Amino acid sequence: MTSDQKLATYVLGNYGRYPIWPVRGEGARVWDRDGKEYLDFAGGVAVCPVGHCHPNIVQAITRQAQTLIHVSNWYCIEGQADLAELLVTEVVRQPGKVFFCNSGAEANEGMLKLARRYGAQKPKADGSPRRKVISFTGSFHGRTLGAMFATAQEKIWGGFGLRPEDLGNVYVPFNDCAALEAAISDDVVAIMLEPIQGESGVNPVTAEFLRTAQALCRKHDLLLLLDEVQCSFGRAGEMAGWRSIVPGNEIQPHAVSWAKAIGSGYPLGAFWARDGEVASLLGPGSHGTTYGGSPLACAVGLATIRTILADDLCAHAKSIGSDIASEVRGWHGSLITTVRQFGLFIGFELDAAKIEKNSNGKAASIYLAGKLLDAGLMTVPAGPSVIRWLPPLNISREEAQRGLGIMRDVMAAIA
Ligand code: PLP
DSSP states (O other): OOHHHHHHHHSOOOSOOOSOOEEEEEBTEEEETTOOEEEESSHHHHTOTTOBTOHHHHHHHHHHHTTOSOOOTTSOOHHHHHHHHHIIIIIIOSOEEEEEESSHHHHHHHHHHHHHHHHHHSOOTTSOOOOEEEEEBTOOOOSSHHHHHHSBOHHHHTTSSOOGGGGTEEEEOTTOHHHHHHHOOTTEEEEEEOSEETTTTSEEOOHHHHHHHHHHHHHHTOEEEEEOTTTTTTTTSSSSGGGGTSOTTOOOOSEEEEOGGGGTTSOOEEEEEETTTTTTSSOTTSSOOSSTTOHHHHHHHHHHHHHHHHTTHHHHHHHHHHHHHHHHHTOTTOSEEEEEEETTEEEEEEOHHHHHTTSTTOOHHHHHHHHHHHTTEEOEEETTTEEEEOOOTTOOHHHHHHHHHHHHHHHHHHO
16 A cells, blocks of 8 residues: 555544645755655744754754653653743743643643632632633634633534533633623633634734733633743744733733644643642642653753754744745735734735635635645645744745745736
8 A cells, every 4th residue: 555545544534634745854944755845834833943853852852762751740850840940930931830741732721620720719609610711713722622612613613512601611702802801700710812823814912902801810810821832932033922912021821831832843732820829729639641741852842942042033033024024015916915923923814815716616725825835835824814934933034035935926826
């Protein structure tokens, strides 16, 4: 059997895949099994902040693999202590404790469990637990049961036999302060949001909305849960994504979740909980996962974050990202109607009606991402009408120009 036949026969068909087979990567470049080269501006969907096979990452994996790959959380793991310190001091910059897991959905699941505990410990006036979590239209929090129903998109949770209200989820229009205020009841225990929504097309929270959410949390004793799975570690130009919306320490979440970039492609997720009553909600035996924070995972996480900090990749992402955005905004008569850019987290909103005239029924984003791929540029569709760029944070100006050139030529051919 060929690999194509094996994939079709043995691998679950839950992904709509483009028919290319990447086998090797270096920096911002990837090669497929036929030797064709691609510029990778998809970055494994925001997973590769320092590019493919960066020497620091390869060295960290190799060294740790030769020393100790895994040991149980029954014991103390040095890498967890070091990585947690970095996350607290360099990313959140507020005292708290970190729990390590393996993915974004799992990190969010942990934050949701924190909220459930908080609702039980700080119940309603009648003594019954508060159990509602507010999340927002356009959100994406992952595919486990809890994270899936925190996601306010029916295409994610439809067909699984439950309704959002069964799990205590309440959906509110994103960035609508009045609607958020109106949704608060004595049953609500938390507000959960992505500072910049990735899957729905690089849609930022407004500073006003984030401040309102924080004020409502303070007023009604709710937890402010920030899902930073896609927007953190320099992706949006700051170590903490929310600081690209409200700078400094004004926003003080109760919990923050991470995954994707933290492990440079090695599965690693984490959440941080504020010191005091929030961090003490999950004591011994209340939560855990076998692989979470293994020595190998933590070595990769440390190498990734240290490289981002040492090479000042936040500043680089901001500068190169804003050059890309200005150049595209200057293209006349292009198929791009709006550019939303935070560091190297960039969403190009497409003129979907024009593209879909010739797209054989495909959504504009899927169609264009396919054409870009044919031309050697990997990007990620976000919703039906946005193309996302998530290149390594250390791309060169020359690589950015090559990507821009490919996109301009492909769109000219389509137009
Ligand atoms: N949260 C956000 C904001 C995401 O973008 C994603 C994945 O795209 C997730 C959670 C889920 O992460 P994972 O796929 O690692 O479970």
